[in-house]
Amino acid sequence: MLSSRTLRHVVLALAATLAVGCAPTLKVNVLQPARVNLGSARRLTVVQTEGRKGARDLVIDELLRQARGQGYFQTSDRSNEGIVVKVAGRSVQIVNAGNGPAQSPDEVGVRIDVNDWDAEARTEIIKGKDSKGNPTEQEKKFYEARTVVSVTAFTSTGRAVLAEQEYEMVARGADKSLALDNAARALVLRLLGDITPRYVTKYIRMDDDDKAQKPIIEVAEQGNVPRAITEMEGYVQGNPRNAAALYNLAVLLDASGKYQEALDLYTQAISLSSKDFYVDMKGECARRLADQQALAQ
Incomplete structure (x- = not known):
């Protein structure tokens, strides 16, 4: 039987998972270097x-x-x-x-x-059972190549x-x-x-706690990220200490591939808010920037 403390941790973890599942996200396809990085060569x-x-x-x-x-x-x-x-x-x-x-x-x-x-002829015995359940053996011939x-x-x-x-x-x-x-x-x-290199699908979580930003978030979710960036930049100008606005603008720039600009805004948002997912999304953005730089060599 779970202790009350353990049960509380389980409930909190489940609540966090459900919260992420309900939060708005932006879907992006990002290019990641292969195991052997050829840089910008195409x-x-x-x-x-x-x-x-x-x-x-x-x-x-x-x-x-x-x-x-x-x-x-x-x-x-x-x-x-x-x-x-x-x-x-x-x-x-x-x-x-x-x-x-x-x-x-x-x-x-x-x-x-x-x-x-080269390739050589091989034979193997395939064991099975017939319709009556009796064991059977069948010889199968094939070629096996080694290159x-x-x-x-x-x-x-x-x-x-x-x-x-x-x-x-x-x-x-x-x-x-x-x-x-x-x-x-x-x-x-x-x-x-x-x-x-291969494209990998990522989901970047947005912050919908500030209801005034909901229309801008909806514009981004509908696929018009450039317009959402313009509107969010205007919102940030009027609310320069709004952590959610700074964070969401970072997400929009992140989704547009402007990783360094996004990282600066993630940092500003983190300085104003203690939300864990701010730090997580900044870390993922930093990895995307590193990948971008590696592919540009």
Whole structure:
């Protein structure tokens, strides 16, 4: 049985949760850096490949197809232009620039080395039961592919954001070709997952304690954030010590991607109010600013 003190804490926690659930919020989609941050680069160019030609061609085709489908990177293949790069630690040296244009600041060069690329016939026994509940065994034949590639990705300044990073994938297929296709598809998907920023949905809580701000909040909830910012700025001018107004203006700027301006207003609001969610939303805004700065490098 819960003690009265524990029960009180549970009730307070539940009340806080319900309060958040009823509070107005703004939904925003924010771009977050991938595990391997390529900064502001939006172009991927395969400049060199090594290993079995058929495997190299399959990986390049799959990379171009998937990147095109995701829509974040522009991708191109220049692996036939004679470009040669040498990896040394976390830097890359261009040994031969080939016969095309030089790498641009918004472009990431990619070298792909195929280390292992094969598939073997396999057999497994699948156990089950028939309609009468009797045990059954069925032999299933398939091919299992193992693919291993090393990937180096580097900036125009020669910095290797990936330096001979090994990617390994095992996949099955009804025949050898299909097994290798499946492995290549999964391998490229993992690579792109490591380097492609993604949009994440966030909800920023507003403060509706001041009823006079309700019409402005409703404008923001209907999607007209620019108009809400203008109206809230006017409200703040007439009520410069109103914590909720300062906080809500911070939220509106936060939702517009103006993170530094929002942080300043969050700080002002916190100095006037002890509401915990003010601090929480400021912390999330600070993380969004850090992500924005990382993606602008």
